[in-house]
Amino acid sequence: MIDKRVVSAHEAVADVRDGAAIMIGGFGEAGSPIELIHALIDQGAKGLTVISNNTGTGLVGLAALLRAGRVRKVICSFPKTAGSTVFPDLYRAGRVELELVPQGTLAERIRAGGAGVAAFYTPTAAGTPLAEGKETREFSGREHVLEHGLRADFTLIKGRIADTHGNILFHRTARNFAPMMATAATVTIVQAAEVVPAGELDPEAIVTPGIFVDRVVHVPSPALESALNEAGASYP
């Protein structure tokens, strides 16, 4: 009997330590695991490195985690979405470090981290400021940049349906970084709107196989960043 369910988001993130590296799924609000992020704020771990494509909007979710002063460093491709003020303010004040990575390189570095590929050569960013200080090499007459696999201590993602083995289906463009992030952390936690017994999902259609998932939390009606922001919400 395998059952990866845990009873709450708070239990799921209880063992996050200060200084941990955390991958957080989502592209904008699509796929952002807000309930897990809020549980992490309650939990209190600080000095975190956050790996996520954006930095959140308004005063909820990822932006709230930043605003609470828990994040030491962000590894990210696009930290200034419309509606994001928390990160820009912290960054200008020198209170958060930024490692800017092209979006495709970020995805590939996370995939590599999860797939046991130590490093790879990509043409992306060759000859640009984002390749400065990085090793380069020509393949077929074209300059490539050496990029390293990226791993984390925890991954927090949002699924549409999970089963008790941790198999996951996603919702449309909420999928984005979640499948790679699931593979690249020591502990992968998914919040899913629906949780079903193993055997109910079509084995041909599963996007993230359960081997990549450690904890499943049932969050029946997940909040959306835009809806919370429209309501003027802030967390905590």
Next chain:
Amino acid sequence: MIDKRVVSAHEAVADVRDGAAIMIGGFGEAGSPIELIHALIDQGAKGLTVISNNTGTGLVGLAALLRAGRVRKVICSFPKTAGSTVFPDLYRAGRVELELVPQGTLAERIRAGGAGVAAFYTPTAAGTPLAEGKETREFSGREHVLEHGLRADFTLIKGRIADTHGNILFHRTARNFAPMMATAATVTIVQAAEVVPAGELDPEAIVTPGIFVDRVVHVPSPALESALNEAGASYP
């Protein structure tokens, strides 16, 4: 209006040139695109490099292509399946070249070729004869081998259902190498047991998006290597 259907396997492979590199899907008989391979035998191209996990069994499919003397080189992880005699005989006679690649490295090289990753470092095969002559490098104190992306002129694969845009679903373990091979060739050809109009497949469940596919051939009742062999078939 986009419609990637071609009327026959023969038309689909008509432009394969002598000396072409061809990826052929399949792990054992599961996923082997026999009708496309037979059409390629009829077409007559020779001096081919074949990239495939195995070398076929009996006197049909991939084994028949080898027996017809069309293959100069095989890039493969396991060329001696039970029931394969054609490749071993050719190899011992010095009539075919073999590049032996660990199965996971083969899959990753094909994926890299299709994903614009020139090369990558893998721990697989470090310190073994299959790493001889290859560049190595330590990451986190562990030796890794530099492996290069692999591309081909054509890919031949077998799907369960395709739509007119070239989106593909596979059948169980017949999926194996097909999704990567679809990405890594100039021309990707799929034979599918069922072909449906674009829009009939669930966008969440598509395994190979149509952007990776150039030609779709409807092969309603594809042959299986084991059934042909039991019937004592040989091709042509």
Next chain:
Amino acid sequence: MSAAPQGRSQEATLGWSREGIAERVAQDIENGSYVNLGIGIPELVAKFVPAGRTLVYHTENGLLGMGPSPAAGQGDPELINAGKRRVSMMPGAAFFDQATSFAMIRGGHLDLSVLGALQVAANGDLANWSTGADDAIPAVGGAMDLVAGVKRVFVMTTHVTKEGSPKLVERCTYPLTGRGVVTRVYSDLAVIDITPRGFALVELAPGVAFDFVQERTGAPILRNSTRRTGA
């Protein structure tokens, strides 16, 4: 319906409007192309695709077969494009993760990317992600991946900045997005190819003279290019 109002300067009415540029770009995209339209002005191109052509739109956050945005307030907040706007999906659409999405981009599977620009150089260098200003929050998204991987990169841009400086230059002074990556520039004044010998005129906007374009360009434009329209 009427001529340009009296009193407006010649420059304000010369050349193509944003929609005109988009229409001109759309003419050069073949049926069946897989296309990534950058956030902002390039998105207009989808409105001007000639009848009889079907393009498949890729959005790098994980959708192929993207359709138009729904009415304001409608749609699915988790069915969005790279600009984080709600969109729809067309028959034959497919969802996938970011690694697959950028495999499409980096692996050369997309036929065309249409992007905006801060500067384009005569050697095809593109700068479109940062002015390098000290207080700017650096953000790059998928721009560097797109220019590194997509088969052809079209730039859609005004020919000069709001201050009147050329955006087509000898060498980019802003931080680069990629080196030697631009195929062709569509501005309000002209269509200009990037060639091994530098900028080369393809077509002038209606009523625009060559010298007028050359004066507003930071590098020489070859006029007697044998290439005209089409790409």
Next chain:
Amino acid sequence: MSAAPQGRSQEATLGWSREGIAERVAQDIENGSYVNLGIGIPELVAKFVPAGRTLVYHTENGLLGMGPSPAAGQGDPELINAGKRRVSMMPGAAFFDQATSFAMIRGGHLDLSVLGALQVAANGDLANWSTGADDAIPAVGGAMDLVAGVKRVFVMTTHVTKEGSPKLVERCTYPLTGRGVVTRVYSDLAVIDITPRGFALVELAPGVAFDFVQERTGAPILRNSTRRTGA
């Protein structure tokens, strides 16, 4: 039902049978483990998993949640394992491509791989894919990936070859599958750990004396290991 038949040598009846080795291996695998069982003898392990434990079997050709083989002639010819035998699937199973399958392997997501061996060295080196014979058709499959990536690698083997030579050796003479990769060896005579100081005894098969095992082993076996059972 009866003692060993008279006239059979002591060695023929000493130690564990193949099933006995498999049963001993199965005892050491925790509930919920993700396990890849090599083709051949290691597949027997699945038959001896203690009641109350559920293991999830991975087969590198693209299935997690593999179930037992169907009766001969039954099953789906395209639902097979790495040995190309027809198998079934368990509730919670998932299919995936080879790149994903080997990402699981290489990325350290599998808890355990149980493999056969030609030779295991005291430093953990494994040779199990080729004898290096001149006329052999070289074939490696996923063996090198498994030993490079899976968290723990158990070897199941007879203690000596058919000719009586040790398979546990000081240094492998056959071509390597991987360096320093073996965690533990389960033979018909003993369970032996690979430690920084070389082979270390974990357990002797019933009725087998330490000296008997040492005589058939090509390198010293540490006897006073503090480790006993469990892994």
